[in-house]
Amino acid sequence: MKHSRKIHWLSALALASLATPVVALGTGVLDGAAGPVTRQVEQSAERLVERRMARHIEDRVETATKTLRNPLENLPSKLPVLTEQGEVAFNDVVVEDGWRAVEREWLFTGTDEEIARLDQTGITLLKRQELGGLGVNLVRFRVSPELDSREALRSILPELTDRLDRNHIYSPQTDEPPPKPQSRAPQWQSLCSSPVRVGMVDTSIATDHPAFRQARLVQSRFLKVDGAKGQLAEPRAHGTAVASLMVGDFSGDSPARLPGATLYNASVFFDRNRNLSGATLGHLLQGLNWLSEQAISVVNISLTGPDNRVLATVTGNLLDRGIVMVAAVGNQGPAAPPLYPAAYPGVVGVTAVDDSNELYRWANRGEQVMFAARGVSVPVAAPDGGLTSDSGTSLAAPVVAAALACRLLATSPEQAIEALIGTARDLGEPGRDRSFGHGLLDY
Known part of the structure; x- marks a missing residue:
């Protein structure tokens, strides 16, 4: 009727x-x-x-969405981040343009001579690391309140400011509301059974989940904070979900997309509050450095944040070394500015669509979008051993990373990406557009 x-x-x-x-x-x-x-x-x-x-x-x-959807706005301006033992490790604070960072902490990459110039009143060197896999010498330092801005640092270090930036905090890109229980099994097919090596930076993975019983998972944690007792509390939901989309075997209609892969996970996210996690850039760089030493071909990065000079340098170095970076474009809405690292040149930016090929309503748009993949109400593994349904560009990125891993076995990164462009299903406006990129990779 x-x-x-x-x-x-x-x-x-x-x-x-x-x-x-x-x-x-x-x-x-x-x-x-x-x-x-x-x-x-x-x-x-x-x-x-x-x-x-x-x-x-x-x-x-x-x-x-002219008013951006930004879950960070729900955080207090100053949030103490605790270790597993309940000790304050650092303060997560609001900085320029509404982004978040470790309070008064900055990062710098340079030569020994340049690092020596940081010996200034109001600057305290906290740690120096040679990150050989990233090709940088990294210094983390704290500044006095008077020096806690780029303008102030430029006044005393004019020749160094192009290579220093805040220790920003980055966020995962799945939907904010708690995911829903899922009874529907995933449905996809294996892309290749070859022994590919894939990396990801994310939360910890619940390796005891039944979906990973046949998977080869190697993970290393980067959650220690100098001067604090213990390490940061580590969430498991996001990384478990992302990993299940690459190497999770749900039997029947849902074999692992990469059944022969070894998946290397750098666990860098800490708990901010009940529904939101974060990763400092310092920990993210340590994780990327470890991944670069594992002979991986592609790394999945399902997180976003601000443009950062140090992250831009490292991203360029990884691309120069032949490691393809696949990143979620973000979930702040169609009017949001570009988010990083997806918006850096050479990074494969991925957006999400639903089962009807409609764009995820909160997906960022722009020139950084290269491909689209399923990422709305996707059945994924949950840390408790069951299935859950979640949405976000975070869940589309690993699908593209898996497809690239298979292509990279026999071709260069440029040829692998061109091959995917040739198989993408055009959506939206004819040709590449700001919503769907080159189109849908339906794997």
Whole structure:
């Protein structure tokens, strides 16, 4: 009955908008004598209304998201981050443009001579590391309140400011509300059974989950804080979900996408509060350095944050060494600015679509989008051993990372990406666009 009323309503719209053709058909259209023609008119009108409604909804969403969807806004301006033993490790604070960072901590990459110039009043060197896999000497330092800005540091270190930046805190890119239990099993197929080596930086993985019983997982934790007792409390949900999309075997219709892979996970995220985790750039760099030493071909990064000079340098170095970086473009909405590292040149930025190939409503848009993959209401592994449903560009990125890992076995990074472009299903505007990139990789 509801369907019938809908058809009659759409028919009325068709008559109103296509008056001349309908009159030419005569009364037979209305009394059933020209049934096929009637159905064509009704279907045409229904498609017209649906397109108009879709455009109207999209316009409203676009307007609503002029105010960015930013879960960081729900955090206090100063959030003490605790170790597992309950000791304050550092303060997570608001800095320029609403981003978050470790309070008054900065990072710098340079030569021994340049590092020596940091010996200034108001600057305390905290740690120096040679990150050979990233090709940098990294220094972490704390500044006095008076020096806690780029302008202030430029006044005393004018020649170094292009290579220093805050110890920013980055966030994972899945949906904010708690994920829902999932009874529907995932459905996908293996992409290749070769012994590929894939990296990811994320939360810890619940390696005892049944989906990983056949998987080769190697993970290392980067959650220690100098001067604090113990390490930061580590979440497990996000990394478990992301890993399950690459090497999780759910049996039946859902074998692992990469059944022969060894997956290396750098656990860098800590608990901020009940629903939000974070990763300091310092820990992220340590994790990337470890991954670069594991002979991986591709690294999945399902996190986002601000443009950072140190992260930009490291990203470029990894790309120069032939490691393909696949990153989620972010979930702050269509009006949001580009997020990083997805927006750095050479990084493969990935957005999310649902089962109907509609763009995830909170997905960022822009020139950084290269591919789309399934990432809405996706069944994934949960730390408790079951399945859950979650959404976000974080869950689309590992699908593309898995596809690239298989391609990179026999080709260069450039050729592998070109091959994926050739197989992508064009969505949205013809050719590459700011919403879907080159199109959907439906694996």
